[in-house]
Amino acid sequence: MSKTNKKNIGVPTIGVFDSGFGGLTVLRALLKQMPHARYAFLGDTARLPYGSKSRRTIAKYAAESAQFLVHEQGTEYLVIACNTASALALDAIQEAVPVPVLGVIEPGAQAARAASKTGDVLVIATDATVQSHAYSNACRVLGLHGIERACPLLVPLVEEGWIADSPGHSVTAEVTSQVIRIYLDQLQADAKAENLHPDTLVLGCTHYPLLRPLIEKVLIQSGPSGIRVIDSAEATAAEAARLFTLQNNPQRCHPERSRFSGGAKDLLLTEAESDFIPNIRCFATDSVEKFERLGSRFLGCPTGPVELVDLGG
Amino acid sequence: MSKTNKKNIGVPTIGVFDSGFGGLTVLRALLKQMPHARYAFLGDTARLPYGSKSRRTIAKYAAESAQFLVHEQGTEYLVIACNTASALALDAIQEAVPVPVLGVIEPGAQAARAASKTGDVLVIATDATVQSHAYSNACRVLGLHGIERACPLLVPLVEEGWIADSPGHSVTAEVTSQVIRIYLDQLQADAKAENLHPDTLVLGCTHYPLLRPLIEKVLIQSGPSGIRVIDSAEATAAEAARLFTLQNNPQRCHPERSRFSGGAKDLLLTEAESDFIPNIRCFATDSVEKFERLGSRFLGCPTGPVELVDLGG
Numbered sequence: 257m258s259k260t261n262k263k264n265i266g267v268p269t270i271g272v273f274d275s276g277f278g279g280l281t282v283l284r285a286l287l288k289q290m291p292h293a294r295y296a297f298l299g300d301t302a303r304l305p306y307g308s309k310s311r312r313t314i315a316k317y318a319a320e321s322a323q324f325l326v327h328e329q330g331t332e333y334l335v336i337a338c339n340t341a342s343a344l345a346l347d348a349i350q351e352a353v354p355v356p357v358l359g360v361i362e363p364g365a366q367a368a369r370a371a372s373k374t375g376d377v378l379v380i381a382t383d384a385t386v387q388s389h390a391y392s393n394a395c396r397v398l399g400l401h402g403i404e405r406a407c408p409l410l411v412p413l414v415e416e417g418w419i420a421d422s423p424g425h426s427v428t429a430e431v432t433s434q435v436i437r438i439y440l441d442q443l444q445a446d447a448k449a450e451n452l453h454p455d456t457l458v459l460g461c462t463h464y465p466l467l468r469p470l471i472e473k474v475l476i477q478s479g480p481s482g483i484r485v486i487d488s489a490e491a492t493a494a495e496a497a498r499l500f501t502l503q504n505n506p507q508r509c510h511p512e513r514s515r516f517s518g519g520a521k522d523l524l525l526t527e528a529e530s531d532f533i534p535n536i537r538c539f540a541t542d543s544v545e546k547f548e549r550l551g552s553r554f555l556g557c558p559t560g561p562v563e564l565v566d567l568g569g
Numbered sequence: 570m571s572k573t574n575k576k577n578i579g580v581p582t583i584g585v586f587d588s589g590f591g592g593l594t595v596l597r598a599l600l601k602q603m604p605h606a607r608y609a610f611l612g613d614t615a616r617l618p619y620g621s622k623s624r625r626t627i628a629k630y631a632a633e634s635a636q637f638l639v640h641e642q643g644t645e646y647l648v649i650a651c652n653t654a655s656a657l658a659l660d661a662i663q664e665a666v667p668v669p670v671l672g673v674i675e676p677g678a679q680a681a682r683a684a685s686k687t688g689d690v691l692v693i694a695t696d697a698t699v700q701s702h703a704y705s706n707a708c709r710v711l712g713l714h715g716i717e718r719a720c721p722l723l724v725p726l727v728e729e730g731w732i733a734d735s736p737g738h739s740v741t742a743e744v745t746s747q748v749i750r751i752y753l754d755q756l757q758a759d760a761k762a763e764n765l766h767p768d769t770l771v772l773g774c775t776h777y778p779l780l781r782p783l784i785e786k787v788l789i790q791s792g793p794s795g796i797r798v799i800d801s802a803e804a805t806a807a808e809a810a811r812l813f814t815l816q817n818n819p820q821r822c823h824p825e826r827s828r829f830s831g832g833a834k835d836l837l838l839t840e841a842e843s844d845f846i847p848n849i850r851c852f853a854t855d856s857v858e859k860f861e862r863l864g865s866r867f868l869g870c871p872t873g874p875v876e877l878v879d880l881g882g
Contacts (some may be wrong), residue, residue: 283675302626303616313615313855390657427751434744568881 269294270496271331271355273321276308277540277547278411278462279511280554282360285493287333287534289294290500295536296329297337300567301561302542304455306340307382313343320567326353333459335496336360339460339488340382343390357425363393363495364403368456371484372400376452378443379404379447381460382411383440391460401452405443414463415550419470421543429470436467436474444478444531458486465489466554528553538562582607583809584644584668584707586634588619590853590860591724591775592650593867595673599648603813609642609847610650613880615855618724619653620695627697628661633880639666642850648809649673650727652774652801653695656703660801669812673775676808677801678707680705681769684797687714689765691756691796692717694773695724704773714765717773718756722748727776728863732783742783749780749787757791771799779867780804851875 272283277299278285300306300321303432305315320342325331331441334357336342336349342359355386377400379391386406395402418428431490439456449452457475459465465487475483526529536559540547545564551559583606585596590612599608613619613634619627631654634850638644647670648661649655655672663670681690690702690713699719708715726732731741753770759768769787772778778800788796849872853860857875864872 302622305618309615310855409722409725409729409731412722416722418722424776431744431747434747438740438744542623 266292268333268500269296269329269331271295271325271334272296272297272337273300273318273324273327273334273341274462275287275300275302275304275341276316276338277559278414278555280551280559281462281465282337282489282492283337283536284554284556285487286496289493289497291532291534293535295534296325296331297536297538298325298329298565299538299540299547301540301547302567305382306338306344307384307411308471309384311344311388313320315345317341317567318345319348320359321354321483322349322353324539324565324567326355328499330472332353333496334358335492337462337489337492339390339462340388343385343388353450358492358496358499360488360492361394361460363491364458364486365391365398365400366495367486367488367491368395368402368458369398369400371486372456373422374453374455376401376403376447376454376456378402378440378447378454380407380439380443380457380458380459380464381409381410382406385460391458401455402458403447403450403452404444405439405446407435407439407461410439410467411461411463414466418555419466432467433470433474436471437478440471440474441480455482455484456486457483459488462489463554484529533553536560539565541565541567580606580684581646581813582609582642582644582648584608584635584638584642585610585650586613586638586647586654586684587611587651587775588613588617588630588633588654589651590614590864590872591727593864593872594775595648595650595802595805596779596849597867597869598800598802599809602806602810604847606848608847609638609644610849610851611638611642611878612851612853612860614853614860615880618695619651619657622722624657624701630654630660630880631658632661632665635662635666635670635882637878639668642660646809647671647807649803650775650805651749652698652703653701654722656698656701671805671809671812673801673805674703674707674773676804677715677771677773677799678704678711678807679717680799680804680809681708681771682711682713682803684799685769687766687768688712689714689716689760689767689769691715691753691760691767691770692773693720693723693752693756693770693777696721697718698773704771715761715771716756716763716765716767718752718759720748720752720774723752723780724774724776727779732779736770737786745780746783746787748790749784753784753787755792757794766877768795768797769799773803775802776867784834849873850880854878854880 303317336359344363346359383406386404392402413432417431466498538559547562616630649672654675659672692715694721699717705715726745731745851872853875860875
């Protein structure tokens with residue numbers, strides 16, 4: 257996966273960070289937007305999950321991970337592909353490294369604003385993300401009302417692979433659908449109790465894009481809710497590409513963020529490049545085997561060999 | 570919870586260690602066997618779950634935790650109330666501290682040998698415990714055949730509290746029952762493929778005792794399997810009490826392990842002590858709030874205030 261190609265010379269290296277490998281769904285979305293960029297992905301797997309840890313601990317781990325990507329891998333731009341770290345440690349990361357940092361919360365909230373007509377938005381995420389109220393705060397700034405709920409069973413269900421709604425897997429996918437149904441029913445009951453009328457559901461965890469087909473099916477089965485699903489991973493990749501373009505338009509961008517010589521449009525694939533191999537290096541702090549085994553499910557193609565790094569702890 | 574009483578003077582302090590708070594089910598079983606001992610419980614919550622980490626990382630974390638309990642809390646005996654650490658790090662812990670160390674794997678296997686007539690034993694546990702084959706190895710030494718399966722969804726289901734089979738909670742308990750059914754069906758199919766006839770099921774994770782009623786119900790619903798459930802937590806507490814008694818019988822124990830002045834019988838409650846308050850200090854490396862909130866569910870009584878400790882990392 258680390259083969260270079262003619263377009264890689266002079267293009268930026270984008271660092272993508274997650275506590276695990278769920279953030280590979282963000283890398284997958286970034287590859288669609290900017291396939292010709294170089295990518296260094298770090299999963300801090302020795303210390304996952306961040307979702308159940310305190311703000312102080314998450315900030316320390318995330319800052320160390322960001323420093324590895326910037327100082328040791330030379331990344332010039334950082335995407336925090338982890339809702340928990342974006343919610344609890346974005347400031348700490350920005351203080352720890354001298355490059356632009358983009359989290360997943362704000363792009364997700366922005367996409368919800370673009371999609372919602374009622375202004376009432378449901379958010380599902382991990383415990384720590386919900387406890388931080390990062391999504392409801394980001395919604396409030398944009399004039400939306402966010403109703404959040406922690407769904408701690410969804411990550412292990414994705415990692416068990418109980419997500420394929422195909423004949424051989426219908427029993428396990430039915431369990432996952434039932435779990436989704438219970439969580440969404442509780443969320444809708446919360447909304448009803450506050451007399452809100454949500455029309456948008458934000459997937460506030462990087463594991464959840466793999467559940468999108470089941471979630472959309474459950475929403476349809478529950479009746480004509482008209483609820484639209486927003487994927488923070490896609491919203492973040494689109495925002496990253498937009499910033500690249502902005503950064504190369506001196507009239508529209510902040511001078512200290514103009515670090516790149518090419519905009520996102522220079523990173524797109526041409527029609528002649530159907531045999532294109534993305535330029536990705538993956539690093540993990542532990543569980544290289546599990547990362548390689550499960551990572552391709554999230555990335556949508558093989559991760560290639562994953563390199564073990566030691567960040568202490 | 571740290572009130573002393575007249576019997577506490579001169580009694581040993583038993584250290585109980587887990588990566589999280591699931592090991593409180595072992596402490597609960599120890600309290601039944603030896604209510605008058607002093608206990609120091611450490612949950613290494615900043616670095617949980619151990620179940621998805623490598624042997625090297627688990628050994629490092631477990632040794633640091635054991636050293637805290639022995640060197641800083643003065644515990645004279647150590648119970649590793651964590652299947653993953655018992656499976657992957659018992660040697661490392663024994664090397665790291667100068668006190669007797671008891672894990673949960675061997676007592677669980679011993680109890681299975683006492684219960685099984687066919688000699689074929691089913692084991693459910695975390696990923697790392699199963700990958701270590703610690704239970705099947707312990708079974709083999711005792712002349713049993715162990716058939717293991719990782720059940721990574723069961724811990725989060727317990728932590729979500731989807732375990733109460735009462736009217737208000739029947740929908741969530743049904744999800745948990747269905748997950749148990751899928752895992753046990755797969756395990757029974759594995760046994761059938763090897764022409765084995767299991768009659769015993771070992772709960773190889775300290776969270777699982779809370780699922781015991783649902784597991785036994787699923788086993789009954791599946792037909793007359795006659796499968797008996799073995800709880801490693803109870804088996805370990807019984808073995809700890811037996812070792813205490815042995816250690817005070819110079820004819821039967823190793824001299825270097827005779828550290829205590831009283832046997833387990835001196836640690837039992839008398840009938841006059843119905844208002845007894847156990848002597849427990851709980852420590853966690855993170856998530857004190859979550860520990861206090863969920864811990865009582867595992868311990869069967871309030872944990873009292875949990876003290877935060879920093880082991881680095």
